[in-house]
Amino acid sequence: MNQRNDNFPLERSQVRAMLERFGIQPTQQRVDIAHLLFQRPQHLSADQVLAQVNTAYRHVSKATVYNTLGLFVRHGLINEVLTAPDRTLYDSNTSAHHHVYNLDTGELSDIPAGRLAIQGDLGLPEGTEIEGMDLVIRIRSRHSQTTKP
Template sequence: MALAELLLDGPHRHVTAEALHAEALKAGVKVSLATVYNTLNQFTEAGLLRQVVVDPSRTYFDTNVSDHHHFFFESEGTLQDIEGGTIRVEGLPPAPSGTALARVDVVVRVRKG
């Protein structure tokens, strides 16, 4: 319950498991990193969170589950939402037989110049 309160109370945000673990410990919640990962994955499976993979070693969990995309600020390692209707993806191949397209995720990587 404590992890849900930390994660879902307040505005939408993007967190890593490590960041949420540190936040929980700071708030006095005694929880292992493995439990944080398990909880985030269960919340994702239940549709309460959305997973955003920016590279094989970095996954964020997004509390905004609406249709949208992301800017990824490479130097800061942060995400910012892009409204769903502002990006149009064309020319997708047909889904393989027996499957249906579930979602298209766009991560636009940016650097401050």
């Protein structure tokens, strides 16, 4: 795994360097989006990225936001977290970690990988390799029950 980032927030020059280190051409729009993402470790939806980048930076189209987020994910710059159907989040936390998703509030928080140990034999098929390993723990406030009492 390529080295990513461990000091938030990142300045534009650092963002540009990081993109280049990952083999991504640092265009205006890509730097804007990455600069937004790496202000702090955070989880944002594509929609939120679109809205925030268009508030704080120059206008970027919807297509570019989706393309750029997909590009960052494929190059390993950020992670895609699937919490619920139609709630894909993009995670700028670059350290190994897992997730806790609160079904009631929609809030997603992190668990450092060091706090959990996953051990065992995966027995992966021949000729395949691990691309990612996502542990999402779904929690719910005790009083709000959807199942019968």
